[in-house]
Amino acid sequence: MGLYLGSQVIPKPYLNGIPHNAFINGKNIWELADIPVGDDMLSIQFYSDINGTVKSSGSVTPKWTEPSVAGMIQYSRDKGATWSTTVTNTQITSVGTNPIWFRAISTATHTRIMNSASDNSPWILSTYAKISGNIVALLRSPVPNSMTFADYCFVRLFAAQPVINIDDLRFYIPAPATTTRLNYIFQGTFQNTQIKNVPETLLNLTYLTGGNTIGNRSYSCAAMFSNCKRLETVGRDLIRYFGAGNYCYSQMFYGCDALKNTPWLYDLVNDVPGSGGAASRCFNQMFMNCTSLVDGIMPQIGTTTPGTLIATSYYGTFTGCTSLIKTPLIICSATSDGGGNSQDTSLQNCFSGCTSLAEVTLNMPQWGVATSDGTMPVGFNNWLGQVAANGVFKCPSTLTDVRGNSFIPDNWSKVNL
Numbered sequence: 495m496g497l498y499l500g501s502q503v504i505p506k507p508y509l510n511g512i513p514h515n516a517f518i519n520g521k522n523i524w525e526l527a528d529i530p531v532g533d534d535m536l537s538i539q540f541y542s543d544i545n546g547t548v549k550s551s552g553s554v555t556p557k558w559t560e561p562s563v564a565g566m567i568q569y570s571r572d573k574g575a576t577w578s579t580t581v582t583n584t585q586i587t588s589v590g591t592n593p594i595w596f597r598a599i600s601t602a603t604h605t606r607i608m609n610s611a612s613d614n615s616p617w618i619l620s621t622y623a624k625i626s627g628n629i630v631a632l633l634r635s636p637v638p639n640s641m642t643f644a645d646y647c648f649v650r651l652f653a654a655q656p657v658i659n660i661d662d663l664r665f666y667i668p669a670p671a672t673t674t675r676l677n678y679i680f681q682g683t684f685q686n687t688q689i690k691n692v693p694e695t696l697l698n699l700t701y702l703t704g705g706n707t708i709g710n711r712s713y714s715c716a717a718m719f720s721n722c723k724r725l726e727t728v729g730r731d732l733i734r735y736f737g738a739g740n741y742c743y744s745q746m747f748y749g750c751d752a753l754k755n756t757p758w759l760y761d762l763v764n765d766v767p768g769s770g771g772a773a774s775r776c777f778n779q780m781f782m783n784c785t786s787l788v789d790g791i792m793p794q795i796g797t798t799t800p801g802t803l804i805a806t807s808y809y810g811t812f813t814g815c816t817s818l819i820k821t822p823l824i825i826c827s828a829t830s831d832g833g834g835n836s837q838d839t840s841l842q843n844c845f846s847g848c849t850s851l852a853e854v855t856l857n858m859p860q861w862g863v864a865t866s867d868g869t870m871p872v873g874f875n876n877w878l879g880q881v882a883a884n885g886v887f888k889c890p891s892t893l894t895d896v897r898g899n900s901f902i903p904d905n906w907s908k909v910n911l
Contacts, residue, residue, distance in 0.1 A: 559608050565579060611645075616651060652687060658687075694729020721749040722747075734757070777807060779809070814846075816848065826858040829858070830862055836875070879899040
């Protein structure tokens, strides 16, 4: 779907390069395309129904815990005709069914909205709402192509609010773009909301160019969409270019029990140059208790060229996914001794509690051995605990037939790849 201007098609969801005040036959281009705001503003449109079919009036009460935000954010209730200064914890009511637009002032210097990982001061919405535009515009407008973000920037910004649509929202810095520090930036931002889809464009950082620091991703998206009970679909490349970090995606979709698919994961830990090095618990419990996930919808785990997986990187990633009947392809050169004769922790508890799981595919030539004696095999610690009683384990013929929750489940058939 797009906006047709003669032979030109401007695709949704973003009309890059088209000014917000451009008009055709007296109508704003953005309105004709049903795009309420561009890259230099954030928009909140209210609806009377959970499916977002009937626009309505509504109100929002913005809040922040970072003192430097005071006086730096403006709002408009008349689609940009007039602007007023936003005051924290002060309700703003729409004019009829108009959206409410937000932007930072041109001289803004603040680098975050919230200032602690424990902050729980979301913007309060009075009714169902669609969030559109560029979330970075809350810090700078126009958005420059060089941004610095302080830790905790958007922590729980819309948590537990009646947000139903973020299809036209993104985190965007104009190219050629540079950025540093994204620690905790989206921790819990949309947790417990009522969205049904997460677009892959939301976190797509393909536009980052030379000079960016792609590390510093600790807890960046932790619990970002946790317990979104209506969430069904996620764009395949949502996090593919976002990078990796310790606990970066920890519990990102925890408890999303209607979720049918996952974004691709395999590039992040080992395949992205400069991804920040080790990524301890990068995908920690990322899809834990997503009870609607089934087979054939998950990405490959590991790399296209077998290597060792980073310790704890997939800790509990799919724990409790009770509808899952087979794993994605897992590629690894060998397991690694966790020290003190402990098992490899890279896939620790990864599929534990997947009670329907009956097929595993592991492309790994051999188990590692314990450094203490050089002979005892090392498996993935409890990675297949509490799975189906019978199943098929597909692997190379060279992989030794070792049984147990950390190796090949008891009573399963071993089949050569």
